[in-house]
Amino acid sequence: MKDKLLLIWKHLKPENLQKMWLQSKWIWQYGKRYWKSMVVYTLLGIAGSGVSLVSSFISKDLIDIITGHQTGKLLSTFAAMIGFSIANILFSQASTYASTFINLKVDSEIKNDIFAKMLVTDWESLTDYHTGDLVTRWSSDASNISSGILNWIPNLVIYIFRFISALAVVLYYDPTFALFALIGIPFSAILSKPLLRRMSNNNAKSAAMNAKMYGFNQETFSNIQTIKAFDLIHFYIERLKSLQKEYIQMRMDFQKMSMLTSILMTLIGFIVSYSCYGWGIYRVWSNAITYGTMTMFLSLSGTLTSSVNSLAGLVPSAVSLTISAGRLMDIVEMPQEDYSHDDQVIAFEKDHRAEGIGIAMQDLSYSYNTGTEVFRNASMEAYPHEIVALVGPSGEGKTTMLRLILSLLQSSGGSCHVCAGDNHRTQIEMSPSTRKLFSYVPQGNTMFSGTIAENMRNVKPDATDEEIIHALQLACAWDFVEKLPDGIQSMVKERGGGFSEGQAQRLSIARALLRHSPILLLDEATSALDVATERKVLKNIMQDTYPRTCIVTTHRPTVLNICTRVYAIREKKCEVLKDEEIEKLMGDF
Numbered sequence: 368m369k370d371k372l373l374l375i376w377k378h379l380k381p382e383n384l385q386k387m388w389l390q391s392k393w394i395w396q397y398g399k400r401y402w403k404s405m406v407v408y409t410l411l412g413i414a415g416s417g418v419s420l421v422s423s424f425i426s427k428d429l430i431d432i433i434t435g436h437q438t439g440k441l442l443s444t445f446a447a448m449i450g451f452s453i454a455n456i457l458f459s460q461a462s463t464y465a466s467t468f469i470n471l472k473v474d475s476e477i478k479n480d481i482f483a484k485m486l487v488t489d490w491e492s493l494t495d496y497h498t499g500d501l502v503t504r505w506s507s508d509a510s511n512i513s514s515g516i517l518n519w520i521p522n523l524v525i526y527i528f529r530f531i532s533a534l535a536v537v538l539y540y541d542p543t544f545a546l547f548a549l550i551g552i553p554f555s556a557i558l559s560k561p562l563l564r565r566m567s568n569n570n571a572k573s574a575a576m577n578a579k580m581y582g583f584n585q586e587t588f589s590n591i592q593t594i595k596a597f598d599l600i601h602f603y604i605e606r607l608k609s610l611q612k613e614y615i616q617m618r619m620d621f622q623k624m625s626m627l628t629s630i631l632m633t634l635i636g637f638i639v640s641y642s643c644y645g646w647g648i649y650r651v652w653s654n655a656i657t658y659g660t661m662t663m664f665l666s667l668s669g670t671l672t673s674s675v676n677s678l679a680g681l682v683p684s685a686v687s688l689t690i691s692a693g694r695l696m697d698i699v700e701m702p703q704e705d706y707s708h709d710d711q712v713i714a715f716e717k718d719h720r721a722e723g724i725g726i727a728m729q730d731l732s733y734s735y736n737t738g739t740e741v742f743r744n745a746s747m748e749a750y751p752h753e754i755v756a757l758v759g760p761s762g763e764g765k766t767t768m769l770r771l772i773l774s775l776l777q778s779s780g781g782s783c784h785v786c787a788g789d790n791h792r793t794q795i796e797m798s799p800s801t802r803k804l805f806s807y808v809p810q811g812n813t814m815f816s817g818t819i820a821e822n823m824r825n826v827k828p829d830a831t832d833e834e835i836i837h838a839l840q841l842a843c844a845w846d847f848v849e850k851l852p853d854g855i856q857s858m859v860k861e862r863g864g865g866f867s868e869g870q871a872q873r874l875s876i877a878r879a880l881l882r883h884s885p886i887l888l889l890d891e892a893t894s895a896l897d898v899a900t901e902r903k904v905l906k907n908i909m910q911d912t913y914p915r916t917c918i919v920t921t922h923r924p925t926v927l928n929i930c931t932r933v934y935a936i937r938e939k940k941c942e943v944l945k946d947e948e949i950e951k952l953m954g955d956f
């Protein structure tokens with residue numbers, strides 16, 4: 368006996384149960400907000416079940432009146448039956464309408480909530496996941512949770528109500544009949560166990576597979592140019608085929624199991640209904656019940672069987688829900704960014720905007736989660752009206768420094784501040800809240816689809832056409848925009864399509880300038896420009912009356928002599944380059 372108990376305990380795996388318990392609690396945190404919707408949904412379902420139960424009674428009376436077993440008014444009973452049948456239809460449609468509305472509303476709310484949580488999740492932790500995986504978790508898993516929250520508990524109540532009410536009526540008229548009607552339960556219970564296990568595996572596999580497919584499609588469509596250039600079309604078509612094959616195999620494996628279960632369930636259903644039918648005929652033949660009662664029994668036996676099957680179906684759906692909850696918890700329970708200093712930063716910007724704001728990084732150290740150490744006791748500073756360059760060989764840490772300045776990454780030692788005032792002594796520690804002081808032009812194309820003006824107004828919705836044109840002029844983009852037939856209303860395709868790399872870079876810089884942030888970060892943002900234009904853009908930026916602090920990372924030393932200070936990243940530190948070193952770099956280029 369002890370061995371058996373141990374075996375069961377091992378099979379249940381306490382850590383799995385504990386995980387499911389935590390996931391259920393997490394779902395409930397969401398679910399309890401929607402208790403009113405759940406009550407409405409439950410009441411509609413119970414009312415529907417009540418109406419169909421009364422319909423069974425009326426139908427019994429009608430048959431008994433026709434067969435002469437009962438006296439009563441045929442027409443009024445017939446009218447009542449029609450009335451209840453119509454009520455049945457109306458209840459079921461009202462319930463479907465209400466549940467569709469509630470479902471859509473709750474689905475949107477939960478998705479909004481999870482979307483917002485994902486966006487404030489620590490950036491480095493989030494980059495461990497493929498974007499395809501993130502989108503699948505956000506769309507499919509969140510939908511699963513929202514429909515589960517709305518349906519699971521109400522359905523549990525509705526099915527139990529349906530089962531108990533039908534059982535009560537059958538027990539009242541004929542307890543033996545109840546025995547026949549419930550004969551299938553133990554068989555269903557035995558069958559549901561392997562199905563449950565399979566279902567749980569299948570859910571996890573299917574979610575992972577969907578994420579893989581989504582990621583593949585997304586990457587393919589956003590890299591069509593590279594695929595064509597490397598003549599990889601055939602290779603990619605084959606890769607899709609192999610993914611689809613894997614997907615079909617997985618679905619068919621599950622389908623086989625479903626088919627087998629469905630055949631067995633149907634056979635059990637046959638046994639139950641024929642047993643009920645036989646017993647009903649026997650009872651009518653022995654004059655124990657009327658034809659009407661027999662018809663009612665048969666209809667109620669269907670209700671009992673379907674309620675039991677539906678109740679059994681709630682178990683796999685609970686498993687699927689907890690799996691989705693687990694996948695979302697992986698994301699939303701990662702460290703979240705702290706925006707608690709927003710008000711302080713807004714006040715700081717208001718006080719110091721006119722004189723300008725700089726940055727001071729002292730003795731900072733940083734290693735990525737992967738263990739790559741990029742900085743050890745590195746220091747750098749940049750102040751208003753300065754243009755500060757960060758140079759260094761590829762992979763030395765220029766972008767990492769900008770990520771640290773933006774608090775996308777947190778340094779493990781040292782201090783990072785934005786500063787203003789006399790001798791830069793008024794300081795605020797850098798945090799996600801200080802990001803609002805920056806405009807960042809990252810590497811690569813960052814334009815969105817839409818008109819040039821729309822792209823510009825993304826960062827400053829109330830910008831006038833004149834302001835947009837001024838920003839374009841500073842970024843040396845007005846020269847080509849002015850020549851376009853539609854000017855600033857010209858369309859930009861996804862990721863800057865329709866413009867050259869250098870033009871798209873200038874549009875991105877113009878957008879950043881339009882925002883009028885105190886600090887501008889340009890990460891190789893002028894790399895596609897010719898040297899003369901690159902110098903002109905940077906000079907324009909600094910000659911602008913706005914007291915901007917500008918930090919640029921660059922591989923090209925051609926602009927270094929217009930920079931206030933040049934830092935070279937060497938041996939995990941930032942070293943200020945002397946004029947001779949800058950001259951030498953420019954000479955060697």
Ligand SMILES: Nc1ncnc2c1ncn2[C@@H]1O[C@H](COP(=O)(O)OP(=O)(O)OP(=O)(O)O)[C@@H](O)[C@H]1O
Nearest residue numbers: 494735737739741760761762763764765766767768
């Ligand atoms: N998300 C990341 N996770 C782990 N390591 C990273 C990550 N991003 C960069 N690194 C590593 O950190 C180091 C610095 O990278 P970084 O991108 O800052 O260099 P960079 O100087 O900007 O290079 P480039 O000039 O080529 O843009 C490199 O060794 C790189 O492999």
